[in-house]
Amino acid sequence: MKHVHLIDTSIASDNLGDEIIVEECRSHLLPLFPDAYISTSSGHDGLGPWGRDLAGQADVVFLLGTNALSARDQTKRRFVWTVTKDDIPVLKNKVVLFGVGANRDFDKVDRTQAKLLSTLLSSSHGHAVRDSLGGQIIRTAGRKAINTTCPTLWRYIDKSPPVPSEPAPSVCFTLTKHKANSNDAAMIEILRNSYENLAFWPQQPRDLPYLQELTRTSDIEILPPSLQAYDAHLAKTDTDVTGTRLHGCIRGLKHNRRVLVVSIDNRAREIGSETGLPTIAREDIPANLAERIKGPIPLSMTLPRAAKEDFLGQFR
Structure with a gap:
């Protein structure tokens, strides 16, 4: 029986958008581990003593969603993905990103941040990022980035939703x-x-x-x-x-x-x-x-089916 630990960025968040993202991440991820033990901790608050024990026991740790990739040193300020010095040993080479994006534009990735991410992120997996800026951060850290766009859009890979062409009242x-x-x-x-x-x-x-x-x-x-x-x-x-x-x-x-x-x-x-x-x-x-x-607001999206399958296929 596998143990899968989820770092949930909707816990302790005041942004309801995080619930939207995490809900979609879970809907795609959990069916891949039907017999696994699933544990959870907060992204915003960090692991804490209980979460640290759970993450340490887990076979894999997924960071779910939101703009949790920073090009700056994330340990020096409050951030949506809190990592303390006590968390680093238990997360080392174990975290897989799922639906994670860059939090802002940047000119370069700080050397200390690249080192932190290269320590935390799994070297055995590709990481699902939702934008090219996030991919740039991951590649700078020496890890494989798969630009899957945001999982909230995956349900429209086969067909865009039938939205009206005319404005509503x-x-x-x-x-x-x-x-x-x-x-x-x-x-x-x-x-x-x-x-x-x-x-x-x-x-x-x-x-x-x-x-x-x-x-x-x-x-x-x-x-x-x-x-x-x-x-x-x-x-x-x-x-x-x-x-x-x-x-x-x-x-x-x-x-x-x-x-x-x-x-x-x-x-x-x-x-x-x-x-x-x-x-x-x-x-x-x-x-x-x-x-x-x-006027009409055309909805004709091009979504990355191959990238989605590349990411999810690692866990099938």
Whole structure:
């Protein structure tokens, strides 16, 4: 019986997008180990004494999802993948990345970070990264990177979801407080002028106060901050989905909703350019968002079937 340990980046996270990613990772990974003992620890808090024992006993450790690859030394600051000096011996040459991306643009990978990753990451496996920047970090560390894009898109490898060509009467949108920008207010006003009904999903707690700073909310339905409430709204409402939250938008595809991701950093930019996921740069909102909404938003994604099979095939 194998022992598989999961470093779960949705535990102790205030970002509901992490739940979306980890849910998809688990759905593809766990069927490969039907008879395994599965244990779990938090990515944000690190292993801790109990998790350290479990990871030390495990045959393989998977780091699941999110933007957990840094080109800078991740041990010197708070980070979504916390690794302490006590964790390094038990994780040595044992961690396999699954659906992990780079957290930001970079010019080079710090030497100390490359050394840490080369120590932690399995030399016997390819690592599933969701963008080319993540792959660059992994290759600098001397490990094999497989660009599988984000596992949240894998369900569309065979066929893109049947999204409408025309705009819906309603829109559900998201914001990102920690990457605030004046064009966010412009986006909201354009949405007001383009749709009959507006709804807002706060993917992080600070996003709702940010919305209230930007505009009045009397004409906006505020959804409860849970993935269950978000799914329920998307299932029952004829709505488009847009905003600055990449995985909040991707979730709309699961409900066959027309989506448009507002690109605010490397994540949406990289995934959009590599797969065809519809995106608009935030700096283009004032000039182009209204027209993008009015017209069809084609969804013709090219997703890496061979890369997905290359990664999963290691564990079959």
